[in-house]
Amino acid sequence: MKRGLLHFLDVRLEPVLPDRRLFLRSDEETRFLRLRPTTQLFGIFSICLLVAWAIISTAILLMDSIGSGNFRAQAQRDQRTYETQLNAMAAERDSRAAAALAAQERFNAALQQVSVMQSQLLASEDRLRELEKGIDVIQTTLRTTVQERDEARSLATELQASLAGDPSAMRPAAARAAEAEATLEKLTAALEMTASERDLVIADSAEAVAQADEIIMEMRLLDEQNDRIFRQLEQAMEISVSPLDRMFENAGMDTDRMIDQVRRGYDGQGGPLEPIDLSSMGPLETTTNFERANRLISEMAALNIYRIAAESAPFANPLKASYRLSSKFGYRRDPTTGGRRMHNGIDMAGPYGTDIFTPADGVVTFAGWDNGYGNYVKVQHEFGIETRYAHMSGIRVKKGQRVSRGDQIGDMGSTGRSTGTHLHYEVRVNNNPVNPMNYIEAAYNVF
Structure with a gap:
């Protein structure tokens, strides 16, 4: 069956691929190999397959080489872009750190000014209280002096009436009149001195009131300046703390537990970040400023805790x-093994x-x-x-x-x-x- 099929194919292919003989001659004999049409067709088919395989393999290698070159170029571009972003982020970080430092310096200067003005205001209030006590003492002295003067005048009137009604009592009455006149002169001198002291106290009071008005005006200007400083500090704190909050949240860390742990490790007290003691005797504006200052101090303490936590967690590269x-x-x-693993x-x-x-x-x-x-x-x-x-x-x-x-x-x-x-x-x-x-x-x- 196979030979009949091969003979049939040889007959059909004979016009295209005629039967050929390959002679092999040696010293003793000559041999030949018969190349049938089917044998020639198989050889041609094999050669075509080999050439096609070579072409496809060369194309695959060229495409792989071109793809690898594009991948490396893309990786280099991505690396340059990444480095540029890192440099920009580093510059932004430095600028924010400088702004936070400058804001903290302005806050410290504002606290010093508030402390100085509060001391001046307390001193002015003490002086006013002393002047009020002095005026009360002078008024008491004046009332006593006026009462003694009225008594002396009454006594002088009685003496004059006695002298006019009883001539026998003239001598003792004259002595009593002289004594009353001397007492009256002393009282008059005391009244003049008291009046002078009163005028001096009134002048000092007016001067103290004027100084108090100036201090109040300065305090109002200082309150406006402090309000601007506080707003800048509050904005700076919000800008500084918000990225840290997002950083810890993006890292999947529990910020409350982290803050508690840091506070337990750094639980010492005292220093510039401790809350300011506030007296209930101060005005409402001062109380508000101190509340804002204490709130900022608390936020700065939290920022310091965030800084400690950031240095203790692996956020750096x-x-x-x-x-x-x-x-x-x-x-x-x-x-190394080719298997799938974690x-x-x-x-x-x-x-x-x-x-x-x-x-x-x-x-x-x-x-x-x-x-x-x-x-x-x-x-x-x-x-x-x-x-x-x-x-x-x-x-x-x-x-x-x-x-x-x-x-x-x-x-x-x-x-x-x-x-x-x-x-x-x-x-x-x-x-x-x-x-x-x-x-x-x-x-x-x-x-």
């Missing part, structure tokens, strides 16, 4: 140099030996070799947060060492189970892995 995010957090294809951190690829820094204050709990991670460091921070750094070429810290934010802890490398130079960076909260980019991206608009 462990790399200050340029890098490429080569692997994200989550499930991925394992680069990736508990992020991979940040960069040049060999790139400096690695700790993003927050903490204590080194492990610094050494791990079979999978290679050169490996773990740092324990506040709020149950732990950061891990793997595949480093060198370690710059030791176990038990306390590190601050920005301290170098190692160099980028490719030790352990690694396919190339990169940093494997993990963040764990209560030993549960979380996405490190939540902290890094949350601080983009703050730090």
Whole structure:
């Protein structure tokens, strides 16, 4: 059956592919190979398949090369855009920090002015009270003097009547009249002195009232100035605290629990951020200003707590140099085994030996070799947060060492189970892995 089919094909293909013979000659004999039309057709078909495979393979390689070049160019453009955004964010952060510092300086100057003016006002009130007491004493003295003068006049009138009615009593009456006249002269002198003192007290009172009016006017001007300063400070505090609130919320941190924990660790009292004691004797405007000042002081204390918490949580980037995010957090294809597995951190690829820094204050709990991670460091921070750094070429810290934010802890490398130079960076909260980019991206608009 097969031979009949092949013979049929040979007959059909004979006009197109005639039967050929390939002679092989040696010293002793001559042989030939018969190339039937079907054999020639199979050879031509095989050659065409080989040429087509070569063309398709070359096209695939060229397309892959072109795609890789476009990907690298896009990655470089993205990197330049990212660096530009980082520089702009850093400049905005510096400007906001400078504005907050200037606002705090203006607030301190305003508090000093308020304290000086309050002291002047209290001194003026004390002086007014003293003048009022002096006037009361003078009025009492005047009433006593007038009463004594009236009694002396009555006595003189009685003496004159006695002298006019009884001549025998002239001598003792004359002595009594002389005594009454001397008493009257003393009383007149005392009245003149009292009147002079009264005029002086009245003049001093008028001067004190004028000074009090000037002080009240100055206090009103100062209240207006303080109101402008308070508004600027309140705006500055709102601008400073709102990004921090959003930063902690975006990182998934419980701000109330965090603030309580920081306050328990920093519970000392005293200093410029303590609330101002307020007397109930002061005017309403002063009370309002002090309430606003105490509210600002409370917000500054909260801002200070946020600053401490931000330095204790890993909001900074462990790399200050340029890098490429080569692997994200989550499930991925394992680069060595090819299987699907959970990736508990992020991979940040960069040049060999790139400096690695700790993003927050903490204590080194492990610094050494791990079979999978290679050169490996773990740092324990506040709020149950732990950061891990793997595949480093060198370690710059030791176990038990306390590190601050920005301290170098190692160099980028490719030790352990690694396919190339990169940093494997993990963040764990209560030993549960979380996405490190939540902290890094949350601080983009703050730090």
